């Protein structure tokens with residue numbers, strides 16, 4: 001009885017292991033199809049690269065995956081073979097098998113072969129590390145400074161005199177007009193990490209420790225990502241949106257961002273609320289006395305599709321809710337509930353809506 | 357008389373007040389009792405840490421779920437990680453080492469029995485402090501809160517500016533205190549292994565379990581010290597006005613990372629080496645063959661010990677080190693794969709040509725081999741610095757290290773439980789419940805952690821309390837959570853097995869597995885001082901020599 005059970009056990013275990021591997025393979029393949037370029041902006045898959053450097057990583061990953069896959073197949077086959085072939089059976093039960101203590105040749109072989117594999121993998125990796133990290137910055141590169149804040153992103157274009165938040169716009173960098181974007185990464189408080197998988201690997205933003213990364217996006221479109229280094233309560237809603245634009249669109253966007261805030265006299269009541277409450281200590285609006293730097297620059301708030309680092313769409317209703325009670329959208333964000341009267345709130349939101 | 361110590365103990369227990377029994381356990385310096393205390397203590401925390409994991413998984417079962425608040429979620433993953441590493445994995449492995457090492461090297465106790473007890477109570481106190489933060493975290497007032505800075509507690513999130521109150525202090529002091537306990541145990545194990553071996557047991561005849569625990573203890577000494585130092589520096593930052601990690605005042609956030617990971621990576625090996633030890637005892641016995649290539653196994657273990665001291669910064673590939681540093685840590689990390697591969701092949705070599713018996717300990721061991729292989733391969737992917745930039749900080753890495761810790765360490769531990777429980781209690785664990793436990797856990801494990809790799813590849817970072825719909829992550833997270841629930845049920849089956857078998861289990865006898873090392877030569881449970889007369893050994897498998905006088909190992913070694 002017990003013996004039979006054991007024999008069954010061996011075969012079953014072997015078979016289950018194989019089925020598992022096949023299943024995993026199918027799932028994985030299915031996923032790769034799901035992550036097809038059709039809706040690249042929605043699924044930020046690392047196997048769907050859209051920039052030169054992400055592509056380098058993608059090709060390296062393919063190489064590493066095939067080598068490790070091969071190792072897996074070999075060792076796994078051995079394991080299944082051993083488990084099935086050398087299981088206890090009625091014919092061998094009770095007799096001790098030959099006692100073998102080792103074999104120097106075999107052990108030498110399975111030391112040397114892994115060493116060779118390690119060397120190959122290392123060389124492949126070192127090449128990509130060098131290509132990405134030691135790339136010189138070309139003269140035509142766009143320079144942007146990204147500053148991580150608890151729980152939002154600040155972007156500065158020092159050469160162009162533009163400051164904005166949360167939604168990064170960069171030009172496409174195709175072969176005819178290479179114009180890579182070089183990002184300088186800083187942090188205002190805790191560690192963060194910049195990760196837009198389709199544009200490249202992640203790099204941390206660390207206080208007192210300047211980092212530098214670059215992208216050469218080859219297609220226009222919106223690319224999503226999010227902070228990848230735990231930075232506090234709302235780490236989860238510190239989303240990244242990078243809009244890759246054609247040269248003309250990008251220049252137009254820069255032009256618009258350079259303008260001071262529109263001053264619409266009809267909304268002076270709302271503007272007064274902004275200028276007479278604490279908003280201006282934390283937020284800047286070009287052309288007003290609001291110069292705060294603790295929160296996002298609001299000069300061109302309405303040019304953004306989302307608020308609060310992608311936590312909500314930028315609609316009047318959401319803006320109102322946000323100012324009334326930020327916790328309702330992003331619990332634990334560092335913007336306080338401002339406790340304004342309904343009238344002030346409405347006026348303020350109407351004013352914010354003019355900040356095109 | 358002493359052959360059935362269990363019966364005596366129960367008989368005695370019946371007649372004595374429970375305070376006296378309690379007193380006996382609290383004041384014990386017996387390595388076996390301390391071993392059991394460590395193990396039971398770890399099991400309690402395993403259940404607590406498991407509940408935290410389930411809370412995390414329920415929160416992530418669908419996008420924008422609000423089962424718990426962000427703060428509670430952040431506390432849960434911090435406490436889950438800290439608990440599982442420091443108050444489950446470490447103590448349970450120390451427990452087994454405590455119990456087994458003296459028995460296997462033919463000693464009557466550990467070298468320093470009092471230090472042994474002291475170390476245990478320090479560790480226990482550490483766990484208590486960590487959980488007391490739920491009550492005392494925010495000081496004397498208020499409901500309190502647990503630490504929420506993540507288990508590696510990166511600076512400057514731990515500075516007083518970002519982490520007011522005392523939750524971080526409880527975390528710091530808990531680790532500091534239990535760290536001293538670990539150092540004490542390591543010193544004890546090293547001394548026991550080096551100085552207390554029975555006559556005839558040269559280093560080359562020592563069971564691999566002793567070898568691996570020797571290497572592990574050496575690593576504890578080297579790795580735990582920087583962690584303790586860093587905790588003291590952090591406390592100084594928080595209360596004495598120093599600025600080691602205080603970036604607002606010119607301190608360095610990366611300094612903490614180096615301190616933490618120069619502990620953190622070796623820690624992985626501190627946990628896995630004792631599991632290699634279990635495998636190296638269990639696989640031979642159930643394959644009915646001696647370990648294949650003993651000297652190479654020893655060499656590979658020592659080699660892993662050394663190399664794994666030089667790989668820590670592979671946890672920091674994304675912090676912007678120079679390309680040279682990244683390349684250096686890539687090559688060191690990948691090269692750990694060589695001795696690790698040797699181990700896997702040697703276990704396969706042990707099984708090759710054997711007569712494999714699929715008892716529950718062996719089932720867990722085979723699953724260990726399979727899963728550790730995969731964990732090692734995803735480790736190679738992560739070790740390639742450039743590929744790592746896409747993988748680190750995502751659910752891929754979470755899946756990877758759970759593959760190591762659950763698929764490797766926990767499976768090996770389950771194997772060890774089924775294998776040595778008869779020795780410790782004198783009762784066999786139920787094979788039926790054991791098989792149910794194995795298959796349920798196996799299915800749950802693969803459902804959870806195989807699938808968990810995928811959202812990581814699709815850009816899902818770790819430590820987020822919620823996520824947007826439509827990123828392609830939803831289905832995977834749902835399945836992962838279901839798998840986690842299956843694992844919890846399996847764990848309950850295991851705990852039930854431990855309890856039921858204790859009372860109703862079959863008597864084990866001295867040597868239920870027909871095994872070959874010294875612990876099986878004494879009664880189950882072993883008498884108080886283990887060996888009435890200290891044994892003398894002539895080979896690596898003393899009991900084989902006794903059972904097969906016509907063909908003893910001692911003839912070949």
Ligand SMILES: [Cu+2]
Pocket residue numbers: 191192193227228229230231232234235236238
């Ligand atoms: Cu973050």
Ligand SMILES: [Cu+2]
Pocket residue numbers: 620621622624667668670671
């Ligand atoms: Cu590591």
